[in-house]
Amino acid sequence: MEETIKKWSEAIIPWLLDHGVKIVIIAFGAWLVNDIISRIITRTVRIAVVRDENMSAEAEKKREDTLIRIFTGATRIVLLILAILMILQEAGLQIGPILAGAGIAGLALGFGGQYLIKDIITGLFIILENQYRIGDIVKIDGTSGSVSDISLRKTTLRDLDGTVHHFPHGSITKVSNLSKDWARVNLDVGIAYNSNLEHVIEVVNRTGKELAADPYYKEFIITPPQFLRVNDFADSAIVIKILGDTKPLKQWEITGEFRKRLKIAFDKEGIQIPYPQRVIHHSN
Helix, strand or coil: CHHHHHHHHHHHHHHHHHHHHHHHHHHHHHHHHHHHHHHHHHHHHHHHCCCCCCCCHHHHHHHHHHHHHHHHHHHHHHHHHHHHHHHHHHCCCCHHHHHHHHHHHHHHCHHHHHHHHHHHHHHHHHHHCCCCCCCCEEEECCEEEEEEEECCCEEEEECCCCCEEEEEHHHCCCEEECCCCCEEEEEEEEECCCCCHHHHHHHHHHHHHHHHHCCCCCCCEEEEEEEEEEEEECCCCEEEEEEEEECCCCHHHHHHHHHHHHHHHHHHHCCCCCCCCCCCCCCC
16 A cells, blocks of 8 residues: 555656646746736726717726726636646647547537627627627617626626526617616606696796706706606696706606606695596486
8 A cells, every 4th residue: 555655656746846836837827917918908998998078987987897898808718728728738638639629619510600700790899889888778679777797799687677688799689778978857747637837837847957956966967857848638638748868877866856856846836647537427
């Protein structure tokens, strides 16, 4: 037993001192190179990206962070593959047959790979054209949510219920960005037919201006919610259209607060928000 252990020790220890040290150096070198390249990519993107005058500093940072995440991720994958191949070669495995096998497998998967290439090319255009960024609220092919991740191949959304959706870039046909540059309060409100319309307009505009003057909400409002037009004569109400502009992602918060304040103002001014009614006539 002792003799067997001695033979193993005599065989393993020299190998570890030679090849084992080299493997550690390769692994550490890959990590170090990845760290250096990541820093270079981060600095380059921060300097090279042209600032859009219509884009807020927060939005610009999200765009830069998205580009940095994608480029560093791609670099990490390349370095990982190279490090694994070098470690296998150092461990005594012939990587030539492995590469040849990978080439044959690549040819066999060529038809399937065209979809991957399509995803990557489309992803590059999405990123370079700045269609959306991580943190944006978007609607992709009818599904709405917050962009939680973007890679060269796919976009990941998390909807309001917390469900995660994955969209390969090559399969995306329509994208609507709900949070780029600015957003909008868009309200239709019904008022009773016997309401004084001029009075209603004055109350709506006053409520919007008061909201825009609020110390907390004024930073989020670009244009106060204001009366736009009479939008419809519905069965039970005159429908008025109210519009206002907000900073990205703040439209829902501002809309909810404006609804609350408008209801309080209507109650105070005696303006009714009717509900559908049906009159039934009974014949004797």
